[in-house]
Amino acid sequence: MIYTCTLNPSIDYRIEADQLKLGHLNRANISTFYPGGKGINVSRVLNNLDTENTALGFLGGFTGKFIVDYLNGEEVNHSFVSHDGPTRVNVKLKETDRETEINGVGAKISNESREALIEKIKMLKKGDYLVLSGSLPTSLEFSYYKELSQICYENEVSLIIDISYPELKDLLQYRPLLIKPNKEELNQILGKELTTIEEILEGGQELQRLGAQNVMISLGGEGAAFVNEKETLIAIVPQGKVKSTVGSGDSMVAGFLSSYMKSLNIEQAFRYSVAAGSATAFSHDLCKREEVENLLPKIQIKHYKL
Numbered sequence: 001m002i003y004t005c006t007l008n009p010s011i012d013y014r015i016e017a018d019q020l021k022l023g024h025l026n027r028a029n030i031s032t033f034y035p036g037g038k039g040i041n042v043s044r045v046l047n048n049l050d051t052e053n054t055a056l057g058f059l060g061g062f063t064g065k066f067i068v069d070y071l072n073g074e075e076v077n078h079s080f081v082s083h084d085g086p087t088r089v090n091v092k093l094k095e096t097d098r099e100t101e102i103n104g105v106g107a108k109i110s111n112e113s114r115e116a117l118i119e120k121i122k123m124l125k126k127g128d129y130l131v132l133s134g135s136l137p138t139s140l141e142f143s144y145y146k147e148l149s150q151i152c153y154e155n156e157v158s159l160i161i162d163i164s165y166p167e168l169k170d171l172l173q174y175r176p177l178l179i180k181p182n183k184e185e186l187n188q189i190l191g192k193e194l195t196t197i198e199e200i201l202e203g204g205q206e207l208q209r210l211g212a213q214n215v216m217i218s219l220g221g222e223g224a225a226f227v228n229e230k231e232t233l234i235a236i237v238p239q240g241k242v243k244s245t246v247g248s249g250d251s252m253v254a255g256f257l258s259s260y261m262k263s264l265n266i267e268q269a270f271r272y273s274v275a276a277g278s279a280t281a282f283s284h285d286l287c288k289r290e291e292v293e294n295l296l297p298k299i300q301i302k303h304y305k306l
């Protein structure tokens with residue numbers, strides 16, 4: 001069974017406008033609310049790809065209730081720990097040719113809620129997968145991620161980690177099945193300024209040597225790079241009209257996992273993953289299965305010799 005864990009979920013309030021002017025009254029052309037947070041997005045995409053999973057994490061208040069209702073409406077399984085105070089709202093602004101995001105800080109998590117989630121993670125069994133994704137609410141320390149990762153490692157639960165903290169390096173000792181930094185995150189983790197595809201792949205190799213089994217580096221409209229002990233791959237994505245890239249990275253994680261679980265074939269899973277990321281970029285909401293499968297033949301995968 002796949003579980004996702006979102007410690008800091010959100011409602012994503014998405015606004016589309018032609019051109020925003022700071023310091024002025026702006027009016028939106030379209031405004032919509034979606035459940036957000038990385039693990040929740042992974043769960044929704046897995047569901048769209050007919051891959052059974054359960055979303056875990058923290059939710060609270062009227063915003064948390066919106067997320068629960070939305071997930072119920074889509075028949076996404078979930079088992080959140082509830083807390084006092086509302087789940088945050090993240091603002092996503094889409095103009096004709098640029099995207100701006102303002103992510104909130106997140107709710108205060110009590111010790112009781114903190115422990116309740118740990119108990120849920122302890123229930124996961126050998127052979128299960130846990131996707132640990134997204135930021136920490138300010139009341140939790142990075143050591144919480146370490147604690148959750150260690151439990152999974154000891155219980156032989158495969159970890160997939162997608163977080164924007166340079167301390168990700170400290171979690172590689174738990175041998176995650178997959179990590180998915182984007183280029184900026186890779187540079188932050190390694191404290192380097194990698195730009196060429198060769199440098200990026202070598203950066204991926206460095207993280208692989210530190211313990212990650214598979215490293216997928218997302219490169220936005222330039223595609224993605226992939227490294228494991230045996231393979232070095234790059235993916236080139238087709239051009240298309242970008243509607244919103246919010247959730248593209250999460251869709252990649254879901255696409256990889258959904259395909260990998262069925263085939264255990266890395267190249268196939270990488271292609272599926274990139275198709276899912278791009279399918280989300282080309283749609284308003286997260287990708288649907290048909291959109292991903294239509295893009296599959298248009299993704300070019302190349303083996304790269306370092």
Ligand SMILES: Nc1ncnc2c1ncn2[C@@H]1O[C@H](COP(=O)(O)OP(=O)(O)O)[C@@H](O)[C@H]1O
Binds near residue numbers: 220
């Ligand atoms: N402009 C784009 N055109 C096509 N695909 C895109 C575009 N932006 C993102 N994607 C797809 O989404 C994936 C993840 O995007 P990226 O922005 O790197 O992730 P993150 O949101 O985690 O930073 C990319 O690898 C690619 O497949």
Ligand SMILES: O=P(O)(O)OC[C@H]1O[C@](O)(COP(=O)(O)O)[C@@H](O)[C@@H]1O
Binds near residue numbers: 012037133136245
């Ligand atoms: O937890 P963080 O790092 O603040 O990120 C949360 C945000 O990331 C998202 O999960 C989207 O992530 P990606 O675009 O990287 O896939 C949003 O739904 C959410 O608002």
